[in-house]
Amino acid sequence: MNKIILLAYIATTLFAASVEVTVIKPEPNKQALSVEVDGVVVAQNKNVITAKANGVIKLFVKNNSNVFKGDKIAQISDERREQTQKLLKTKLSLIKNEMNFQQIKLDDAKDMFKLGVGSKNSYLNEKVINEQLKENFQTLNNEYEILKLEKNNSIIYALEDGTITNLVASNSYINYGVALGNFISKKSLIKLFVDGAYADKLKVGTLANIQSSYKNTAATIINILPTSTNNLLEVMAEPENSLPLNLQVNATIYLRSLNGLTLPKKAIVLVENHPAIYIIKDGIAHMKYVEILKDMVDSVLIKNTLDKENQIAVKNSYMLHDDLEVIVK
Structure with a gap:
């Protein structure tokens, strides 16, 4: 019986006593909401080179070789086309x-017809001949322009x-x-796999930050593909610096900026499973629920619903x- 009275006395004493607290004013802060993802470096362009003419092909580069813009890769020659083009050119000159x-x-x-010394039929006959020649x-x-186009297309440049x-x-x-072969662009893109x-x-x-064993670089998302694998979206990003093809990378994608207030984690308490804080005014604690926007290890960013x-x-x-x-120390 005495023990129960003693415990009740201690509890009443503690409840009645003021709690010592330290206080802090909320600090406005801006944080980036980001997500960590994996990715791989792919070619910006990977195209099949197709023949746009018939004939015998002559190569000016070796297989698996690097080329620069404007380099001559191959030429397709057709002796019959050359001869036909020359013949047409001669005919065109004669007809002209x-x-x-x-x-x-x-x-x-x-x-002569206007002067009345020539017949109308003679005039019309010359007119018909003129139209036929045209x-x-x-x-x-x-025909000549088509062959000319084929000849121009017979030369393949990078x-x-x-x-x-x-x-x-x-x-x-x-044919x-x-x-004729494949062309793989030296310029690289990064395929990111995002939840x-x-x-x-x-x-x-x-914006995204790319980390790899080769080098780190910034990148910008340029396309979000309408396909997914295992609920992972394929997102294409263009890096500021080229990276080797097939390189595995990690990336931080900065989704958007969050504006809020920064508080130490010690200031956050759970009330009925909701994060809350206590505002101290005139020595009295006033509970207020808050919305946590971002966890930052030792502090949190909360939605700005407080007075500065x-x-x-x-x-x-x-x-x-x-x-x-409370007693403020």
Whole structure:
């Protein structure tokens, strides 16, 4: 019986006693919300080089060799095309001369018809011949331009720096549309694999920091692919510095900035499983629920719902309750 009375007396004494606390004012802070992901370096462009002409191919580079923008990779020659093009060029020159001569005859026939010394039929006949020559010239010129285009397309140049792989054999006959080899761009992109839960937070232009065994570099997200594997989104990022192909990387993607207030973790208490703080005013503790935006090891970033002059209990905050009298040290 005496023990129960003693315990009740001690509890009453502790409850009545004021708790000593230290206080701090909330500090405005801006933090980046980020996510850690894995990725791999891939080529910016990986294209199949296709033939745009028929003929025998001559290679100017070796397989698996590096090329620079403007380098001549191959040329497709066709002797029949060359001969046909020369023949058409000669025909076009002859028809052009005929057209010039016929235009003179047409002008004379027109003048004579106007003067009344020439017949209308003669004028119309010269006009028909003139139109036929024009049509013939246009038809041959179209054939010539097609062959000219084929000849221009028969020379394959590197459109950018890169590597040529899987080249066909030199001096072999090639048909239009056949694959001549692969072109792998020297410029690299990084394919990042991001948890689908962050899909609504990812945006083109978002910054990322890339870490690898080769070097670290900054990168910018340029595309979010509409495909996923095992709930991982494929996100393409362009690095500031080129990285070796197939290099495995780690990345920190900065999703967005969070504006809030920084408080020491000691100031946060759980009340009914909700984070809360105690604001000390005139020596009295006032409980207030808060929303934690980011955990930062020894401190937290909370949503800014406080007055900048509020004094927040830090030391012994876990001992407080609403309307408790405290002593500020």
